[in-house]
Amino acid sequence: MLCLCFQIKTSKSTAKWAYMVKQSIMAKVKFTFEDKSIADVVAEGVEAGYSILEVTEDHDVHLNHNCGGVCACSTCHIYVVKGADSLEEISDKEEDFIDRAINPKLDSRLACQCIILADDADIEVIIPDQKRIIGHEH
């Protein structure tokens, strides 16, 4: 019965349905901000293989990244409060730079090093107040 229903859908609605299914199995990243004047941003339909820094750039989330994403500064410091298991593991070099960030915590990461590994990742990140960081976006 379900197959019959599927077959009689128009090609336009089938494409929309396929798009919705694809979106639902792709990663989601929710950004909240220490600066409470900024509204939350939810990035849906994110492909595995992208870094959290790249997701911020694609969704107009302001996050400084002075070294250009090569793990040579700490300006892209974030807090990963959900979905850390879906990200590339932290390296010793990243830990060293996190130690230089403002207010590092146990869930601190560098956004440029957080590669999304799972297609169905559900990640939540807090963006530190960028007014306290001397940096720039590229």
Ligand code: FES
């Ligand atoms: S941008 Fe410099 S460490 Fe991420």
